Amino acid sequence: xxxxxxxxxxxSIFVMQGFAGLILFSVYVLMALGLxxxxxxxxxxxxxxxxxxxxxxxxxxxxxxxxxxxxxxxFGAYFFIAMALAFLASxxxxxxxxxxxxxxxxxxxxDTLLATWGLSLILQQAYRTIFGPREVGVELPSWMMGSIPVxxxxxxxxxxxxxxAVTTVITLGVALLIYRSRFGAQIRAVMSxxxxxxxxxxxxEKVDRYTFGLGCGIAGIAGSAFTMIGSTGPTSGQLYxxxxxxxxxxxxxxxxxxxxxxxxSISQTQSTLEFFLSGSMAxxxxxxxxxxxxxxxxxxxxxxKVRR
Amino acid sequence: xxxxxxxxxxxxxxxxxxxAPMLAISDLHAAYxxxxxLHGIDLDVAPGEIVAVMGRNGMGxxxxxxxxxxxxxxxxxxxxxxxxxxxxxxxxxxxxxxxAYVPQGRMIFSTMTVQENIETGLTVTGSxxxxxxxxxxxxxxxxxxxRRGGNLSGGQQQQLAIAxxxxxxxxxxxxxxxxxxxxxxxxxxxxxxLKKIRDERGLSIVVSEQVLSxxxxxxxxxxxxxxxxxVHESLRADIDEAQVARFLSV
Numbered sequence: 001x002x003x004x005x006x007x008x009x010x011x012s013i014f015v016m017q018g019f020a021g022l023i024l025f026s027v028y029v030l031m032a033l034g035l036x037x038x039x040x041x042x043x044x045x046x047x048x049x050x051x052x053x054x055x056x057x058x059x060x061x062x063x064x065x066x067x068x069x070x071x072x073x074x075f076g077a078y079f080f081i082a083m084a085l086a087f088l089a090s091x092x093x094x095x096x097x098x099x100x101x102x103x104x105x106x107x108x109x110x111d112t113l114l115a116t117w118g119l120s121l122i123l124q125q126a127y128r129t130i131f132g133p134r135e136v137g138v139e140l141p142s143w144m145m146g147s148i149p150v151x152x153x154x155x156x157x158x159x160x161x162x163x164x165a166v167t168t169v170i171t172l173g174v175a176l177l178i179y180r181s182r183f184g185a186q187i188r189a190v191m192s193x194x195x196x197x198x199x200x201x202x203x204x205e206k207v208d209r210y211t212f213g214l215g216c217g218i219a220g221i222a223g224s225a226f227t228m229i230g231s232t233g234p235t236s237g238q239l240y241x242x243x244x245x246x247x248x249x250x251x252x253x254x255x256x257x258x259x260x261x262x263x264x265s266i267s268q269t270q271s272t273l274e275f276f277l278s279g280s281m282a283x284x285x286x287x288x289x290x291x292x293x294x295x296x297x298x299x300x301x302x303x304x305k306v307r308r
Numbered sequence: 309x310x311x312x313x314x315x316x317x318x319x320x321x322x323x324x325x326x327x328a329p330m331l332a333i334s335d336l337h338a339a340y341x342x343x344x345x346l347h348g349i350d351l352d353v354a355p356g357e358i359v360a361v362m363g364r365n366g367m368g369x370x371x372x373x374x375x376x377x378x379x380x381x382x383x384x385x386x387x388x389x390x391x392x393x394x395x396x397x398x399x400x401x402x403x404x405x406x407x408a409y410v411p412q413g414r415m416i417f418s419t420m421t422v423q424e425n426i427e428t429g430l431t432v433t434g435s436x437x438x439x440x441x442x443x444x445x446x447x448x449x450x451x452x453x454x455r456r457g458g459n460l461s462g463g464q465q466q467q468l469a470i471a472x473x474x475x476x477x478x479x480x481x482x483x484x485x486x487x488x489x490x491x492x493x494x495x496x497x498x499x500x501x502l503k504k505i506r507d508e509r510g511l512s513i514v515v516s517e518q519v520l521s522x523x524x525x526x527x528x529x530x531x532x533x534x535x536x537x538x539v540h541e542s543l544r545a546d547i548d549e550a551q552v553a554r555f556l557s558v
Contacts (some may be wrong), residue, residue, distance in 0.1 A: 182431075186431065192418060198378070242527060
């Protein structure tokens with residue numbers, strides 16, 4: 001499959017596809033972070049995570065239309081506001097869902113799977129009713145369009161760089177929150193032993209609610225980033241949820257570093273293979289590789305070395 | 309003051325007569341689902357008193373501890389800590405009212421460092437720094453404060469679990485089988501530590517035990533629980549060791 005390309009072409013292709021993979025990686029990381037936090041904290045597999053992401057994407061779309069229509073002078077800065085709003089909207093809805101639905105099902109993990117899947121269907125229909133079945137795209141401010149030429153054959157897109165920067169900041173922020181803050185210590189205590197966390201004085205229900213909100217809020221930001229690589233429709237979240245599950249399992253649950261490493265390897269493999277093969281063949285090969293590795297290492301890529 | 313099914317002669321006055329009990333349990337029933345495990349426990353613990361609850365496996369010692377902590381739901385009866393009824397409260401709110409718990413098997417947060425483990429106990433106090441006197445009491449924890457809790461030895465984990473419980477400034481400390489899986493030399497050390505904690509902080513301690521020598525060493529009063537009821541009770545001074553030992557033999 002490499003035969004038709006010269007060596008210089010090939011290296012350019014790898015760099016460009018690698019860069020495209022990085023954008024995909026960013027969306028995956030943000031999605032998987034939220035999913036992994038929620039799964040690690042309360043053992044809930046949130047099937048509606050993709051819809052929380054799409055909520056963030058729709059919020060970004062609404063922001064872009066609003067600024068275009070009413071505040072064109074500030075259009076250049078709208079994306080930052082859109083991301084903050086996407087985080088708040090998805091986070092608030094996450095907390096509402098936790099309060100109304102999830103907290104009643106903590107002792108029934110299979111039921112949460114069904115309930116969140118039902119929720120995802122409800123949300124998809126709600127989006128279809130509110131925003132229409134057609135996919136919408138956002139208008140990017142002019143400074144985010146275009147690309148920077150690095151060499152004759154390699155160009156990097158500015159919006160890609162922006163998404164990567166945002167992802168880096170948020171991942172670092174989440175890592176600081178979880179490993180350095182008091183709230184993070186409470187999250188880890190509840191993850192490690194829920195009844196005991198209550199018995200040392202941690203309000204586990206409050207921690208659950210905020211954690212669910214945080215995970216969904218990060219998905220909202222992922223949705224904001226997603227608007228730059230795809231158009232937003234009611235069912236767009238479905239395309240990402242499976243890959244995100246794969247990343248969480250592959251990375252080893254409860255390991256932030258593992259999640260990042262697995263998102264990186266999966267997105268890079270996919271993006272590079274997609275150039276040479278068809279999209280579905282790329283997916284098949286990626287999945288086969290993941291299955292093979294998980295058979296050899298069922299605990300995922302990274303695990304903590306500690307007595308349990 | 310004590311309501312038990314025993315004859316009046318075996319009833320025991322609290323250590324400090326005339327003071328209100330720090331922990332008062334009355335007619336406590338608890339059940340796992342449909343099967344009732346505690347059938348009406350009555351117990352008053354005076355301030356500064358150490359009470360040992362003895363009994364064989366499966367007699368309800370751990371269930372009593374878990375019910376006091378709100379981990380196993382109370383079916384009926386009341387639990388009062390320093391005059392405040394905590395029966396309807398969740399675990400974390402009971403900690404805020406002055407209960408602290410060192411569970412069986414210690415239940416250290418294994419992936420968190422020693423220091424972080426102690427800090428989780430600070431949650432209800434609002435303070436951020438581990439009080440120095442905890443490290444003075446358990447110097448080994450200061451040495452190991454950056455290590456993961458799960459990588460400590462059994463005895464070290466026990467000290468960590470006690471330090472974590474003390475971090476919330478409790479009025480009543482509950483210990484569930486603290487000697488389980490610990491070497492004999494460390495058990496003696498732990499008895500000294502518990503008495504020191506009581507003397508320095510004036511808190512009441514309820515400890516569940518199977519090892520009679522340890523109970524005789526630390527407790528002011530010994531109770532025997534069998535099939536979810538208290539069947540024997542005596543002060544350490546006039547305890548009939550042979551009789552208690554009979555309750556504990558299988």
